[in-house]
Amino acid sequence: MVEFSDANFQAETQQGLVLVDFWAPWCGPCRMVGPVIEQLASDYAGRVKVGKINVDDHQTTAITYRVMSIPTVILFKDGQPVETMVGAMPKAAYEQRIQKHLERSLN
Secondary structure, three states, X not given: OXXXXXXXXXXXXXXOEEEEEEEOOXXXXXXXXXXXXXXXXXXXXXXXXXXXXXXXXXXXXHHHXXXXXXXXXXXXXXXXXXXXXXXXXXXXXXXXHHHHHHXXXXX
């Protein structure tokens, strides 16, 4: 799992599918989503880059992508946001969005 920062965000999200969890340590729902994100990182290793960015420590990136509530999970494809999911969601909801974009990449 990648730890994103303001400094590395652009470089880390430029190629392929990248799932980014915008979170903060004080956020209860974020702590619920954390293990799901870790499982997705394992499940999609080699196909999707998965990581987290702490919005308290890296506010510039959060502002750039208009993250107003956390947890917010954004799926990027080649540097562009293609899906935004706000609030805690079940693993299947994230998987559905990832799969949709993986299938598009194959076609």
